[in-house]
Amino acid sequence: MRKGGNAMAFSDFSVIKAKELETNLFHNIADDWLLICTYDEENKRENLMTASWGGFGVLWGREVCFLFVRPQRHTHALLDRCERFSVSVLPSSLHDAHKICGRLSGRDTDKMAMTGLTEYRPAEGVVSVAESDYIFVVKKIYEDTLKESGMLDPSLMTNYAQKDFHTVYVCEIEKILKKKA
Ligand SMILES: Cc1cc2nc3c(=O)[nH]c(=O)nc-3n(C[C@H](O)[C@H](O)[C@H](O)COP(=O)(O)O)c2cc1C
Numbered sequence: 001m002r003k004g005g006n007a008m009a010f011s012d013f014s015v016i017k018a019k020e021l022e023t024n025l026f027h028n029i030a031d032d033w034l035l036i037c038t039y040d041e042e043n044k045r046e047n048l049m050t051a052s053w054g055g056f057g058v059l060w061g062r063e064v065c066f067l068f069v070r071p072q073r074h075t076h077a078l079l080d081r082c083e084r085f086s087v088s089v090l091p092s093s094l095h096d097a098h099k100i101c102g103r104l105s106g107r108d109t110d111k112m113a114m115t116g117l118t119e120y121r122p123a124e125g126v127v128s129v130a131e132s133d134y135i136f137v138v139k140k141i142y143e144d145t146l147k148e149s150g151m152l153d154p155s156l157m158t159n160y161a162q163k164d165f166h167t168v169y170v171c172e173i174e175k176i177l178k179k180k181a
Pocket of ligand 1: 034050051070072074075089098103104106
């Protein structure tokens with residue numbers, strides 16, 4: 001991992017339970033957007049990807065988040081190689097960071113450096129950004145690829161002109177950190 005992370009102390013965040021969340025996750029996902037943070041061993045740097053499709057809920061009696069990642073994303077390759085990673089909500093003042101994280105690929109860009117965000121490690125072997133309002137440390141427990149045969153509304157296929165069906169990742173939420181006021 002890149003040296004010099006954790007510029008902010010662990011005490012800048014409180015550990016909360018899912019049922020203590022007071023934020024509107026629909027607003028966070030659709031309007032603030034999520035930041036999927038993974039670690040790229042090959043390039044020895046964090047990778048940050050903007051995501052606005054996903055959800056939080058309960059499955060198999062576990063608190064989970066669902067993420068949908070297209071196969072061509074660098075993040076997809078990095079998710080294939082890791083078990084745990086993080087999903088963050090940034091404050092709206094940092095929305096511009098998503099213009100980089102949602103447009104450029106970590107294959108050829110150090111997005112942490114370009115955005116000026118600060119590495120933060122919310123758990124052993126997991127990277128995130130210190131500026132987050134919320135950090136979800138998650139563990140993949142199921143993945144599958146969406147299929148054309150499953151699209152009950154044929155108009156959904158307008159999202160798949162290249163047949164690049166998303167992989168759905170169901171991830172158990174292991175820890176939630178909330179930035180202290
Ligand atoms: C607002 C917004 C939301 C996005 N949501 C997703 C998403 O949910 N799934 C996905 O695969 N790509 C999504 N993208 C596209 C990726 O963020 C984008 O392709 C990114 O450059 C991929 O980075 P990577 O190659 O480093 O993984 C979104 C982009 C934007 C701007």
